[in-house]
Amino acid sequence: MTSSILSIGIAVPKHKIPQTQVVEFMAKAHGMKGAEQGRLRALYRASGIENRYSTIPDYASDQLEGRAFYPPSEGLDPFPTTKFRSDYYRKEAIELSIKSVNNCLVQTAVDVKEITHLITISCTGMYAPGLDIDLVNRLGLSKSVERTCINFMGCYAAFVGIKAANAFCATNPKAKVLVVATELCTLHFQNKTDDDNLISNAIFGDGSAALLISADTSVSSEIQLKPVAFHNEIFSGGEQEMAWNIGDFGFEMKLSAYVPVLIEKGIKNLVQQLKDKLSIEEIHHYALHPGGKRILEVIEQELKLEKDQDWAGREVLRSYGNMSSPTVVFVLKKLFDSLNGSNKGDKILSLAFGPGLTVESMILEVT
Numbered sequence: 167m168t169s170s171i172l173s174i175g176i177a178v179p180k181h182k183i184p185q186t187q188v189v190e191f192m193a194k195a196h197g198m199k200g201a202e203q204g205r206l207r208a209l210y211r212a213s214g215i216e217n218r219y220s221t222i223p224d225y226a227s228d229q230l231e232g233r234a235f236y237p238p239s240e241g242l243d244p245f246p247t248t249k250f251r252s253d254y255y256r257k258e259a260i261e262l263s264i265k266s267v268n269n270c271l272v273q274t275a276v277d278v279k280e281i282t283h284l285i286t287i288s289c290t291g292m293y294a295p296g297l298d299i300d301l302v303n304r305l306g307l308s309k310s311v312e313r314t315c316i317n318f319m320g321c322y323a324a325f326v327g328i329k330a331a332n333a334f335c336a337t338n339p340k341a342k343v344l345v346v347a348t349e350l351c352t353l354h355f356q357n358k359t360d361d362d363n364l365i366s367n368a369i370f371g372d373g374s375a376a377l378l379i380s381a382d383t384s385v386s387s388e389i390q391l392k393p394v395a396f397h398n399e400i401f402s403g404g405e406q407e408m409a410w411n412i413g414d415f416g417f418e419m420k421l422s423a424y425v426p427v428l429i430e431k432g433i434k435n436l437v438q439q440l441k442d443k444l445s446i447e448e449i450h451h452y453a454l455h456p457g458g459k460r461i462l463e464v465i466e467q468e469l470k471l472e473k474d475q476d477w478a479g480r481e482v483l484r485s486y487g488n489m490s491s492p493t494v495v496f497v498l499k500k501l502f503d504s505l506n507g508s509n510k511g512d513k514i515l516s517l518a519f520g521p522g523l524t525v526e527s528m529i530l531e532v533t
Contacts, residue, residue, distance in 0.1 A: 169335035172386035174499040175270025175376045178219035183226040185210045191225045196359050214459030218371030218487040220352040221258040251353045251416045255291030260300045262374040263348045270376035275385045278305050280342050283312045283334045287323045287347035287491045320520030323491040331379040339381050347491040348374035354416040366419045371487035375495035391530045397440040401428045401523045426464040428523050434468045440527045455494040455518035456483035494518045
């Protein structure tokens with residue numbers, strides 16, 4: 167591998183929404199009372215999440231009047247259409263993306279005009295001219311910057327972006343690649359009470375993450391994260407367990423309670439195949455995508471990890487929920503900020519999961 171992650175920037179919307187508040191919004195939206203409402207509260211308490219962030223302030227308010235997104239009615243009628251949500255995405259995604267990019271670049275000596283490649287990642291909104299061109303114009307990137315868009319791949323898409331950046335650096339040693347993953351998952355709340363939708367409504371949040379990747383490590387700080395091996399696999403039988411579909415009233419996210427079972431069956435073998443590529447056994451740090459509390463528990467069990475070894479994933483889940491593609495980058499950021507020169511040579515195992523059921527894995531070396 168020729169490239170390294172030189173810096174990571176993250177950003178969340180200004181609306182911080184405690185789980186204890188959003189569950190009240192959901193209970194009212196679903197018309198739940200008594201035992202049903204009690205079961206919903208239990209689901210939220212068991213999520214492992216304390217707070218999420220949203221571009222929409224409505225989830226934290228008990229007031230019907232003055233809502234910013236949903237109509238002022240108990241039943242949220244008329245329910246926002248896909249077009250309405252898409253227009254909202256177009257307005258908000260660029261602002262959040264700029265924040266994460268600025269937080270990334272401020273850590274290096276790289277000027278925006280030096281960026282040779284831009285990779286944008288999202289599965290919660292699309293338009294054309296898209297987020298990539300908006301970033302070029304708003305940030306002042308070169309008009310000839312090479313642009314790549316990775317859309318609708320879900321929670322593992324950041325791995326695809328990192329692999330693409332590595333390939334660009336392999337062909338151009340002077341390349342400086344900016345990868346931006348931005349998701350507004352809370353735009354796509356569905357007012358349905360089946361188990362899959364209740365789970366989705368309980369865990370997804372909004373966020374953005376940006377990475378600067380280059381073979382030129384002289385422009386960054388004390389340490390970098392160098393990808394040294396990748397491995398991906400599709401776990402059979404998961405096509406319907408984690409999915410996104412475009413409906414009349416937003417993108418319909420599905421995260422089945424069966425996903426941890428699929429991961430449990432194959433994760434140990436997948437990780438061993440990844441480690442075999444480098445003929446290594448020892449892993450020093452873990453950056454696991456917190457798709458949900460049960461997913462983390464299953465991985466810890468299968469890889470024989472203690473909870474404190476998975477501290478970064480658990481902290482991100484607790485503080486932000488599952489933001490889809492930026493989430494694993496938030497976890498890498500937690501680790502990145504905890505490392506120093508004494509950690510050089512350490513190996514990091516990172517995992518993420520998405521539609522398919524697709525599992526992406528990566529080993530990074532601290533350099």
